[in-house]
Amino acid sequence: MNAIRTRALHKTFRTGFWMRPVEAVRDVDLEVKAGEIFGFIGPNGAGKTTTIKMLTGLVLPSSGEAWVNEIPASDPESRAGLGFLPEGTFFHDYLSAREFLDFHGALLRIPKQLRRERIPKLLERVGLSGAADRQIRRYSKGMRQRAGLAQALIGDPQIVILDEPMSGLDPLGRKEVRDVILSLRDEGKTVFFSSHILEDAEVICDQVAIILSGKIVKQGYLDELLGQELVGSELVVEGISESLHEELGRQARRAVVQGNRFMFEFAGESDGEKALDRVRESGGRIRSYVPKRKSLEDLLLEGLEQEKRS
Amino acid sequence: MNSLSRIGVLAWNTYREAVRDKLLYNLLMFAGLMIASSILLAQMQIGKDERIYRDVGLGAIAFFGVLIAIFVGINLVYREISTKTVYTMLSKPVRRWEFLVGKYLGLLTLLAVEVGIMTICFLGVLVWKGSDFSIGLVWAIAMIYLELALVTAIAMFFSSFTSPYLAGMFTVALWITGHLLADLRAFGKNSDIPGLKELLEALYWTLPNLTRLDFKADASAGNPIELARVAMAAAYSLLYSLGLMVSAVLLFQRRDFR
Numbered sequence: 001m002n003a004i005r006t007r008a009l010h011k012t013f014r015t016g017f018w019m020r021p022v023e024a025v026r027d028v029d030l031e032v033k034a035g036e037i038f039g040f041i042g043p044n045g046a047g048k049t050t051t052i053k054m055l056t057g058l059v060l061p062s063s064g065e066a067w068v069n070e071i072p073a074s075d076p077e078s079r080a081g082l083g084f085l086p087e088g089t090f091f092h093d094y095l096s097a098r099e100f101l102d103f104h105g106a107l108l109r110i111p112k113q114l115r116r117e118r119i120p121k122l123l124e125r126v127g128l129s130g131a132a133d134r135q136i137r138r139y140s141k142g143m144r145q146r147a148g149l150a151q152a153l154i155g156d157p158q159i160v161i162l163d164e165p166m167s168g169l170d171p172l173g174r175k176e177v178r179d180v181i182l183s184l185r186d187e188g189k190t191v192f193f194s195s196h197i198l199e200d201a202e203v204i205c206d207q208v209a210i211i212l213s214g215k216i217v218k219q220g221y222l223d224e225l226l227g228q229e230l231v232g233s234e235l236v237v238e239g240i241s242e243s244l245h246e247e248l249g250r251q252a253r254r255a256v257v258q259g260n261r262f263m264f265e266f267a268g269e270s271d272g273e274k275a276l277d278r279v280r281e282s283g284g285r286i287r288s289y290v291p292k293r294k295s296l297e298d299l300l301l302e303g304l305e306q307e308k309r310s
Numbered sequence: 311m312n313s314l315s316r317i318g319v320l321a322w323n324t325y326r327e328a329v330r331d332k333l334l335y336n337l338l339m340f341a342g343l344m345i346a347s348s349i350l351l352a353q354m355q356i357g358k359d360e361r362i363y364r365d366v367g368l369g370a371i372a373f374f375g376v377l378i379a380i381f382v383g384i385n386l387v388y389r390e391i392s393t394k395t396v397y398t399m400l401s402k403p404v405r406r407w408e409f410l411v412g413k414y415l416g417l418l419t420l421l422a423v424e425v426g427i428m429t430i431c432f433l434g435v436l437v438w439k440g441s442d443f444s445i446g447l448v449w450a451i452a453m454i455y456l457e458l459a460l461v462t463a464i465a466m467f468f469s470s471f472t473s474p475y476l477a478g479m480f481t482v483a484l485w486i487t488g489h490l491l492a493d494l495r496a497f498g499k500n501s502d503i504p505g506l507k508e509l510l511e512a513l514y515w516t517l518p519n520l521t522r523l524d525f526k527a528d529a530s531a532g533n534p535i536e537l538a539r540v541a542m543a544a545a546y547s548l549l550y551s552l553g554l555m556v557s558a559v560l561l562f563q564r565r566d567f568r
Binding site: 013050053056057058059060076077079080082084086088090091092094095103104106107108109148151155 | 566568
């Protein structure tokens with residue numbers, strides 16, 4: 001079953017005095033299976049947020065269709081089982097986190113008694129128990145983000161859409177959000193999140209779609225997209241002679257000197273292994289050797305190249 | 311039933327937001343001071359004390375009510391959009407019309423409380439000074455409230471598609487024009503300028519005619535106010551407000567929140 005589906009979803013905005021048309025999203029087809037973590041990847045301005053807003057009823061499509069929980073996204077009932085964290089932390093900041101969650105729970109028509117039970121648990125889950133009765137305007141950015149995340153979960157939704165949930169957070173904050181996303185999958189929920197931070201997506205996603213200039217350029221399961229093939233290797237060594245340094249530098253795609261350490265990045269696996277042998281023979285010390293698989297960054301760059309060519 | 315529940319939640323939150331805004335308390339304080347100042351003004355006049363208490367009291371309730379209706383009304387929807395708080399609400403199974411009606415009812419609740427507090431101050435002055443309190447005053451205050459409901463609907467209508475500055479200017483312009491429509495119509499009837507009579511006549515019948523809701527002068531002078539006139543004025547205000555809210559919903563329905 002598809003938790004989210006779009007067919008030829010298209011959005012053209014009219015901007016400026018002359019109302020010039022700008023295509024923000026172009027014929028986007030997505031299929032997100034229930035119970036998956038789906039990463040919606042792309043640089044800023046690629047059309048991620050506009051697509052998400054069409055899924056959540058905030059922006060009306062120019063053409064095409066979208067379904068959430070198999071209900072057309074134009075129907076407000078499609079949002080009954082949906083939790084949404086918008087980009088940025090724009091909430092009713094005159095409310096405390098407890099009041100904020102109570103308000104959103106009431107909008108979802110969750111009975112008062114259930115709200116009373118659920119809110120402290122959610123605050124605990126996002127680490128805001130100690131600040132539950134403090135006005136949100138007195139929160140740090142990370143705390144606001146966590147309050148927003150709790151808001152998205154107040155209805156115990158089956159589908160959670162998070163727009164740039166890790167943007168602007170420190171490494172600890174990002175890890176906490178990643179943990180929440182993973183725990184949601186463990187509970188059988190579908191998580192659809194957008195990000196321009198590729199490392200985060202690579203760590204937690206089952207499936208990804210890469211969007212560039214409003215168009216999906218790659219979509220699929222991470223294993224299929226990235227494959228098992230090695231695309232390079234990275235070698236860090238110490239104690240090698242100047243001549244070996246020059247020799248390896250000629251073979252490497254990139255060479256960097258860090259104090260008494262030398263880092264070489266090789267394009268193929270065999271080049272890296274040959275270099276490894278040369279260092280061993282010369283008596284140099286190997287600090288690390290990392291064979292590299294294709295990354296999301298490589299995929300994104302490929303997509304950008306393709307786009308430039310077309 | 312679901313809609314009613316969501317509208318109630320949105321109205322309560324709107325009321326709560328406004329109550330936590332310091333501007334409201336400042337306006338209420340000024341209104342109280344103005345009503346109290348009628349005592350000083352009355353001492354400067356001879357023989358017309360009671361009329362001054364009523365004129366100033368009713369005037370203050372209407373003026374400060376309109377200030378709140380316009381300033382809160384034009385920002386009510388705009389602020390939710392500009393601060394992006396609308397995202398978390400409309401991404402729930404909340405219909406856009408429910409959102410607008412909830413905001414509107416929240417502000418009407420606030421205005422009811424505000425008019426109630428000012429009325430208590432007004433009555434306090436009348437009781438303290440031993441002045442008569444007639445049923446006409448009750449009708450006048452009720453009609454002030456219905457005028458505020460109409461002005462709020464005008465503010466929400468404009469703010470559903472334009473900036474608060476423009477919405478504020480349009481609402482103030484309509485409020486002033488609405489109080490002058492009868493005079494403008496009379497002026498048109500006596501004018502020789504071609505087309506002016508027809509234009510002013512058309513404006514008289516299309517723009518919100520707030521003079522229909524103005525019972526202050528009669529109530530203050532102690533003139534009798536017929537129930538039929540009150541009923542007609544109330545129906546006029548409610549129907550006009552409904553029309554504006556329906557128009558606001560139709561405009562809001564197609565809006566993109568970018």
